[in-house]
Amino acid sequence: VRPTLPVRARNLKVIPLERPVIDLLQSQENNAAPIVRDQPILAGYNLVIDGQRLRGDTTRVRIDALEILPSEPDVTPGRIVIALPATLQPGLHSVQVIHPVDFETGLTSDPHRGIESNVAAFVLSPEIITPAPIAAARNTTLTLTIDPPVGRAQRATLLVGSGTISIPARPAAGPATTATLDFPIPNDFTTGTQLLPVQIDGAESPLEVDASGEFVGPTVTIT
Secondary structure, eight states, X not given: OOOOOOOXXXXXXXXXXXXXXXXXXXXXXXXXXXXXXXXOBOTTOEEEEEEESOOOSSOEEEETTEEEOXXXXXXXXXXXXXXXXXXXXXXXXXXXXXXXXXXXXXXXXXXXEEEEOOOEEEEEOOEEXXXXXXXXXXXXXXXXXXXXXXXXXXXXXXXXXXXXXXXXXXXXXXXXXXXXXXXXXXXXXXXXXXXXXXXXXXXXXXXXXOTTSOEEESEEEEO
């Protein structure tokens, strides 16, 4: 067994232990839009992280296994705003705020893992972006375009009126994600015009609401 090399230098850095805390997750449609509580989080939106002690000497946001360096003006002690990565698939995602520690050694090991916040979660909702009108006949296939693209192992279920149509995972030999899903319409499916939400791994697409609060779309006409 070879002995380890002697330590040539020690680096010590004293920092206050101020753990960041995530209290609330919200969404913003774009940089100029209002921040709306309980608004669905869709592809292309900003994720708004509210909490305490969120800003550190270096501040990063971890979504699942992906670390993001927010823009400096978008980080305050009480709020961080970041654009959602385009690679995220619909469904549940975890979020943490991280304050790495830089010992300023110039080594590739810097910055080191530092203080991390609690883990929060948000649901990235799928959205049906197929242009209206949407229609399909019984005993045919209804093809829908979904944003963001769906992973081949994700569960996909169409909710039409009181009926559901589920499709199995896509072939492993195909692409990792797809923006189009094919739903077979059974021969005995209910006909007429009905609301058309889709679920991806349990995350449901939002419905459009009119001024009176009634759901109005998207819809599909089954003939």
